Amino acid sequence: MVLRGGDHITLNVDSSYNQDPTKKSKSLRRLWRQLSRCQRSTIYIFGAFIICGLFYVVTDNDAKTSVVNQPEDVEIPKKDVLVNMRNDPRDVDNELPPNIGPQENHVLEEPEDTRNVDINVNNLSPHIFSSKVTKRQEAVIDAFKHAWKGYKTYAWGHDHLKPISEGYHDWFGLGLSIVDSLDTIYIMGLKNEFQEARDWVDKHLHFDINRDVNLFEVTIRVLGGLLSIYHLSGDRMFLNKAIDLGDRLLPCFESESSVPFSDINLFTRKAHAPKWSPDSSTSEVTTIQLEFRDLSRASGNPKYEKVVANVSRHVHGLEKTDGLVPIFINANTGQFRSYSTITLGARGDSYYEYLLKQWVQTGKTMDYLRDDYMEAISGVEKHLAKRTAPNGFLFIGELLVGGKDFKPKMDHLTCYLPGTLALGTHVGLPNDHLKLAEELLTTCYQTYAQQPTFLAPEITYFNIQGENSNDMYVKSNDAHNLLRPEFIESLWYMYQFTGNSTYQDWGWQIFQAFEKYTRVANGYTSIGNVKNAANVRPKDMMESFFLSETLKYLYLLFSDDTKLLDLDKFVINSEAHPLPIYQT
Numbered sequence: 001m002v003l004r005g006g007d008h009i010t011l012n013v014d015s016s017y018n019q020d021p022t023k024k025s026k027s028l029r030r031l032w033r034q035l036s037r038c039q040r041s042t043i044y045i046f047g048a049f050i051i052c053g054l055f056y057v058v059t060d061n062d063a064k065t066s067v068v069n070q071p072e073d074v075e076i077p078k079k080d081v082l083v084n085m086r087n088d089p090r091d092v093d094n095e096l097p098p099n100i101g102p103q104e105n106h107v108l109e110e111p112e113d114t115r116n117v118d119i120n121v122n123n124l125s126p127h128i129f130s131s132k133v134t135k136r137q138e139a140v141i142d143a144f145k146h147a148w149k150g151y152k153t154y155a156w157g158h159d160h161l162k163p164i165s166e167g168y169h170d171w172f173g174l175g176l177s178i179v180d181s182l183d184t185i186y187i188m189g190l191k192n193e194f195q196e197a198r199d200w201v202d203k204h205l206h207f208d209i210n211r212d213v214n215l216f217e218v219t220i221r222v223l224g225g226l227l228s229i230y231h232l233s234g235d236r237m238f239l240n241k242a243i244d245l246g247d248r249l250l251p252c253f254e255s256e257s258s259v260p261f262s263d264i265n266l267f268t269r270k271a272h273a274p275k276w277s278p279d280s281s282t283s284e285v286t287t288i289q290l291e292f293r294d295l296s297r298a299s300g301n302p303k304y305e306k307v308v309a310n311v312s313r314h315v316h317g318l319e320k321t322d323g324l325v326p327i328f329i330n331a332n333t334g335q336f337r338s339y340s341t342i343t344l345g346a347r348g349d350s351y352y353e354y355l356l357k358q359w360v361q362t363g364k365t366m367d368y369l370r371d372d373y374m375e376a377i378s379g380v381e382k383h384l385a386k387r388t389a390p391n392g393f394l395f396i397g398e399l400l401v402g403g404k405d406f407k408p409k410m411d412h413l414t415c416y417l418p419g420t421l422a423l424g425t426h427v428g429l430p431n432d433h434l435k436l437a438e439e440l441l442t443t444c445y446q447t448y449a450q451q452p453t454f455l456a457p458e459i460t461y462f463n464i465q466g467e468n469s470n471d472m473y474v475k476s477n478d479a480h481n482l483l484r485p486e487f488i489e490s491l492w493y494m495y496q497f498t499g500n501s502t503y504q505d506w507g508w509q510i511f512q513a514f515e516k517y518t519r520v521a522n523g524y525t526s527i528g529n530v531k532n533a534a535n536v537r538p539k540d541m542m543e544s545f546f547l548s549e550t551l552k553y554l555y556l557l558f559s560d561d562t563k564l565l566d567l568d569k570f571v572i573n574s575e576a577h578p579l580p581i582y583q584t
């Protein structure tokens with residue numbers, strides 16, 4: 001449904017007519033009959049003029065204040081106004097108070113200031129997303145609805161959709177796809193989907209689950225998802241769920257060091273190291289801080305923030321290689337496993353991301369984290385950033401055996417880094433970080449563009465010796481694509497801060513490739529081989545991050561409004577869930 005000037009006129013005329021008492025309208029009708037035909041015609045023409053004039057004013061106003069244009073295919077039920085989205089200017093129906101017209105839209109569009117969260121009120125005011133929806137955004141909404149329909153039909157209430165076998169996959173049994181999608185749905189303004197997802201969370205999401213879950217994954221996806229939608233919608237129900245979950249996760253921190261165990265049973269509340277290793281992953285224990293801190297600030301109970309701040313403090317005190325950390329850490333000793341790999345890919349990546357983002361979240365007050373971040377980026381430039389021999393593409397490699405051997409291998413996961421670097425320069429860190437970000441982004445783009453499918457593999461190797469003319473190559477075991485978001489995420493950050501529409505165009509190319517090779521009848525699927533356009537080997541899995549991150553970042557990237565999600569007000573967690581920035 002598109003909000004047009006005409007709708008407002010109908011609305012205004014209707015509502016003022018409805019306010020007339022019946023008696024009055026009867027006498028008006030009598031008066032009308034007493035008029036001559038000529039008199040009536042004059043009144044008709046005069047009325048038509050007024051309506052035309054009003055229409056002109058209203059449409060003109062629409063253009064100036066960029067009132068939301070819902071794409072045609074978004075169904076908004078006429079009578080079904082959600083309590084939590086009530087103030088959304090998209091709610092054009094009879095239940096709107098008559099004084100809400102386009103003239104007030106600029107007032108309504110003022111985003112809520114969520115920084116000073118009043119913990120005493122039950123419900124926050126909802127945050128309003130009200131930018132003009134572009135054609136490309138409409139295409140992303142269509143993609144989301146397609147994925148959601150498949151999930152709803154075959155996997156509702158389960159963690160992930162298996163779109164080809166028309167089944168589901170349960171990892172933790174927490175309805176991950178629903179919880180991860182809530183804020184994406186909200187930002188896209190999909191009311192029916194929001195209502196059904198909210199109802200499921202309210203009625204069916206509970207944490208009495210006798211199963212081991214991973215602290216990090218549950219924190220970024222479920223705790224982060226619940227807190228984000230609490231802040232956006234203002235609905236206290238989500239915060240209550242988050243508090244229950246946070247309490248069940250706390251026993252992870254009862255280790256001899258302050259470093260948490262990686263796994264916990266939410267029902268028995270027993271925590272332990274993973275079955276396959278005595279150690280926790282470094283990125284995992286350092287990528288829970290935004291969420292636990294926000295839980296403390298939102299609930300008014302400092303206990304969550306305390307335990308995670310302790311972890312950051314502890315890791316800060318450990319010895320590093322020019323700010324770079326090994327990927328394993330022991331919860332009992334609190335020490336790194338010293339011979340483990342150094343990487344900005346799997347198990348290392350978001351340690352660096354959360355150094356910066358915690359500093360941002362706390363109003364740039366935790367300066368030791370910024371200093372660690374600065375040192376780490378220098379360490380990256382010194383040890384990990386290298387160029388390919390043929391064309392000089394800059395990439396980030398890995399150090400093996402505690403820093404002795406360089407491996408010219410980059411996980412797709414590492415493509416989050418340009419976005420984080422760009423965020424850093426936005427909040428005042430040196431501009432040469434932006435230069436680094438631009439170069440890395442170009443390399444990440446090449447990992448897509450050089451494949452016949454225009455989709456990047458999970459891992460790419462780079463040619464630094466000059467043995468042939470190829471800059472990069474992909475091993476068969478690494479040729480899969482899991483619908484990951486990191487590159488799109490970085491495109492969005494870079495577009496936010498540079499306004500360079502090339503980044504939108506790159507995102508559009510990749511979105512087209514997702515449409516072509518991963519869209520199937522019942523959703524989207526990860527694929528086994530990006531190197532063969534004739535047979536991509538669908539893997540029958542749609543992970544929740546596709547809904548939470550990939551489609552959200554695409555939707556944000558294609559908006560012409562760079563303040564649609566304001567990075568001066570929100571810091572975005574590792575699963576694309578926005579959380580408010582505080583002053584301290």
Ligand SMILES: *[C@@H]1O[C@H](CO)[C@@H](O)[C@H](O)[C@H]1NC(C)=O
Pocket residue numbers: 257258306307310
């Ligand atoms: C923080 O760590 C210190 C020592 O590492 C410990 O004594 C203290 O109890 C910890 N605080 C919390 C809240 O875990």
Ligand SMILES: *[C@@H]1O[C@H](CO)[C@@H](O)[C@H](O)[C@H]1NC(C)=O
Pocket residue numbers: 438442500501502503
């Ligand atoms: C936009 O980005 C592309 C890719 O990095 C670059 O080639 C181009 O010069 C940039 N345009 C502007 C105006 O900076």
